[in-house]
Amino acid sequence: MASVKTANDIKLIKYETQKRIGSRLGYSNYEGADIHMMICGSTGCTSSGSGKLITKLEELIARDEMGEKVAIVKTGCFGLCAEGPIIMVQPGNVMYTQVTTEDLDEIWEEHVKGGKPVERLISQNETEFFAKQERIALRNCGRINPECIDEYIAYDGYEALGKVLNEMDPDDVIDLIKESGLRGRGGGGFPAGRKWEAGARAESPIKYICCNADEGDPGAFMDRSILEGDPHSVIEAMIIAGYACGACKGFVYIRAEYPIAVDRLRTAIEQAREYGLLGDNIMGKGFSFDIEIRLGAGAFVCGEGSALMISIEGNRGEPRPKPPRATEKGIFGYPTVLNNVETFANVPQIIVRGLDWYNSIGTEKSKGTKVFAISGKINNTGLVEIPMGTNLREIIYDIGGGIPGGKQFKAAQTGGPSGGCIPAELIDTPIDYDSLTSLGSMMGSGGLIVMDETTCMVDIAKFFLEFTVDESCGKCPPCRIGTKRMLEILERITEGKGEMSDLEELEELAETIQKGALCGLGQSAPNPVLSTMKYFKDEYIAHVRDKKCPAGVCVSMLRFIIEAETCKRCGICAKNCPVGAISGSKETPYTIDQEKCIKCGVCMTKCPFKAIMKNA
Amino acid sequence: MCCEEQVLMQQKLDKVIEDHKDMQGALIPVLHEAQSIYGYLPYEVMKRIAEGLQIPVAKVYGVATFYSQFSLEKKGKYRINVCMGTACYVKGSGDILNKFRERLGIEVGECTDDGLFSLESCRCIGACGLAPVITINDEVYGRLTEKDIDAIIDKYEGMEA
Numbered sequence A: 001m002a003s004v005k006t007a008n009d010i011k012l013i014k015y016e017t018q019k020r021i022g023s024r025l026g027y028s029n030y031e032g033a034d035i036h037m038m039i040c041g042s043t044g045c046t047s048s049g050s051g052k053l054i055t056k057l058e059e060l061i062a063r064d065e066m067g068e069k070v071a072i073v074k075t076g077c078f079g080l081c082a083e084g085p086i087i088m089v090q091p092g093n094v095m096y097t098q099v100t101t102e103d104l105d106e107i108w109e110e111h112v113k114g115g116k117p118v119e120r121l122i123s124q125n126e127t128e129f130f131a132k133q134e135r136i137a138l139r140n141c142g143r144i145n146p147e148c149i150d151e152y153i154a155y156d157g158y159e160a161l162g163k164v165l166n167e168m169d170p171d172d173v174i175d176l177i178k179e180s181g182l183r184g185r186g187g188g189g190f191p192a193g194r195k196w197e198a199g200a201r202a203e204s205p206i207k208y209i210c211c212n213a214d215e216g217d218p219g220a221f222m223d224r225s226i227l228e229g230d231p232h233s234v235i236e237a238m239i240i241a242g243y244a245c246g247a248c249k250g251f252v253y254i255r256a257e258y259p260i261a262v263d264r265l266r267t268a269i270e271q272a273r274e275y276g277l278l279g280d281n282i283m284g285k286g287f288s289f290d291i292e293i294r295l296g297a298g299a300f301v302c303g304e305g306s307a308l309m310i311s312i313e314g315n316r317g318e319p320r321p322k323p324p325r326a327t328e329k330g331i332f333g334y335p336t337v338l339n340n341v342e343t344f345a346n347v348p349q350i351i352v353r354g355l356d357w358y359n360s361i362g363t364e365k366s367k368g369t370k371v372f373a374i375s376g377k378i379n380n381t382g383l384v385e386i387p388m389g390t391n392l393r394e395i396i397y398d399i400g401g402g403i404p405g406g407k408q409f410k411a412a413q414t415g416g417p418s419g420g421c422i423p424a425e426l427i428d429t430p431i432d433y434d435s436l437t438s439l440g441s442m443m444g445s446g447g448l449i450v451m452d453e454t455t456c457m458v459d460i461a462k463f464f465l466e467f468t469v470d471e472s473c474g475k476c477p478p479c480r481i482g483t484k485r486m487l488e489i490l491e492r493i494t495e496g497k498g499e500m501s502d503l504e505e506l507e508e509l510a511e512t513i514q515k516g517a518l519c520g521l522g523q524s525a526p527n528p529v530l531s532t533m534k535y536f537k538d539e540y541i542a543h544v545r546d547k548k549c550p551a552g553v554c555v556s557m558l559r560f561i562i563e564a565e566t567c568k569r570c571g572i573c574a575k576n577c578p579v580g581a582i583s584g585s586k587e588t589p590y591t592i593d594q595e596k597c598i599k600c601g602v603c604m605t606k607c608p609f610k611a612i613m614k615n616a
Numbered sequence B: 001m002c003c004e005e006q007v008l009m010q011q012k013l014d015k016v017i018e019d020h021k022d023m024q025g026a027l028i029p030v031l032h033e034a035q036s037i038y039g040y041l042p043y044e045v046m047k048r049i050a051e052g053l054q055i056p057v058a059k060v061y062g063v064a065t066f067y068s069q070f071s072l073e074k075k076g077k078y079r080i081n082v083c084m085g086t087a088c089y090v091k092g093s094g095d096i097l098n099k100f101r102e103r104l105g106i107e108v109g110e111c112t113d114d115g116l117f118s119l120e121s122c123r124c125i126g127a128c129g130l131a132p133v134i135t136i137n138d139e140v141y142g143r144l145t146e147k148d149i150d151a152i153i154d155k156y157e158g159m160e161a
């Protein structure tokens, strides 16, 4: 195993590896396999069956004795999770989606052996999905084998570290990151350079760098994908941050719910240690740094900085008031610089490619790109990385391929339980930190959940509050009691028992909680309610005054009705009704006894003639 | 459970405690490992950890009950976890959860009488692109509809027969 003693060793490894994977890079002179079969091995595609494809491919390679010619590369996420499992054949960037083992036979014969791509299986959505993207944090996801440090190095990996250790003082690094305008990608958007500066200024014999990989916002999975697809980019950035701030150790706090990411990260750390990129006297420059992984245990609040650190210390993850800031008093009482996974993943590229390049991407106050996890009622669910300032319309219609089933776009929710929604009429808003905040939402970690006309906004607000009530740590009363009271009101409203005064009370409670809660979880908990009330007041009023749920979601307000004209009196509905609420016969039309009906909807799904209607 | 197995598990636990003795903030890593040995965290195990790490049992209990990944109750051989994260919820995971409750006759947090299945819900496992999603032990199932649930349960029941 090689070891890296100087920055030049990195160049040598890069050169050797590029030769070995040269066909993938489009070189005409190379040594390794001619064809690289890139198969996504991330959580999404693994559960869509990419493991089977790998086994099958291994069999084919063995059968035809093609081991020298064809290489299997298990990569991170390509982003187009909706169409998994995905195989990309290199050279040529040919992407096959929803590949079955039978399809693989065809790809093997036609493309791999015959040299002709199988048109039928090539993704239709790929071009539009990737066209508007600019991949910095995700740049290696899908391009390299994340379990091979050499491949990371082949794509400029650890070059930034070499440059930093050899050519830059810690202060230079901090200045560069400050000037880049890189802002935290984990929620608040705090300038990373300023945080590093505060860490560097702190006087202490021990300091820590910490990576927040808790990714608690449901609907966001970019941090997982980065760690699964390109773990070294985060490790490299943490070492650089350590050098800049004078820290000797890093922690990665990662969710236990992400077993594949934990595994890949562990492998990557071991490889970096073997190469001497972690440990004592890195590249002979007298700087030492190591990284330790700590697993979370399923508490959303532990994504909050102070709670995270308290959890690393082995306690209940209850936030504490600030100041002191973490850069003064963090993990085990020592100054700690905390950044999010995606924030770190941007750092090496900023150093390698320089300020001019980075500053040319994004908007005035939000530089660079942001990764969004688009999901919900949208065709191309998956991960996309776009320049800041891209508008929602482009995200949803160009990249996301629009709403399935010809339905109407209603709103997009960003910022998770701390965020809010952007209604259809604001679809042309450019997305950056400040525009989202001014709309009453926030960037958050980048989960973007698309909702259509069949989503009830009151129900969504209730959903988020259920989440906060569940996840509130219980330390401060405004959050513990206040959110519970808000939830109770929303439950009343969705059950058709709301009164107009409830709406005012919601607003009042929201304000008290925003002002009084101890940490960001409580302070932002009312946001989903306030923003849906702001943009969808008429839906709230329909629930409260007319006792109707326009989207047909809130069960207790539903009525199932049999349309006499369409009903063929077959009696299937009556047979299937679990509570015997339907009666009728060949002679008398079938009807539903609303008193008995439990609104399970079975009759509607069973009716062969679509004669049963859900009536809001 | 036979006592031989008990002894073996206890030896493993003692080794874990020993290995983590000098680590700062060892409790959560130790609880993770203890749970992977026992499948859950019975009182005796928490007590032994407290003694081993020389911290009050109350603290161990406090931490174990704070985090949703730790369970003080025995779980089923097959742990069904329905994702109720936003992406899955919007795509109808509520119906999926109901279907499991109906089919297994248990509520969230409970275990079937034969000890085979336990039902839980969680918030996002990061496979939102495949929503709605469930996991059974470490296996992820995505793009589900209510209709798929019976076949999934049948499969696991079949493995026992």
Ligand SMILES: Cc1cc2nc3c(=O)[nH]c(=O)nc-3n(C[C@H](O)[C@H](O)[C@H](O)COP(=O)(O)O)c2cc1C
Binding pocket: A183, A184, A185, A186, A187, A188, A189, A190, A192, A212, A213, A214, A215, A216, A217, A300, A301, A302, A303, A304, A305, A306, A338, A339, A340, A341, A343, A344, A445, A519, A520, A521
């Ligand atoms: C309730 C709550 C949950 C949070 N969850 C996360 C999270 O899962 N991941 C994350 O990176 N930041 C999370 N944050 C933000 C962190 O507190 C912190 O600002 C961030 O990790 C700093 O890194 P950044 O500046 O690089 O974004 C959360 C904040 C709050 C209030």
Ligand code: FES
Binding pocket: A218, A219, A220, B083, B084, B085, B086, B087, B088, B089, B123, B124, B125, B126, B127, B128, B129, B131, B133
């Ligand atoms: S919301 Fe279910 S996997 Fe993310």
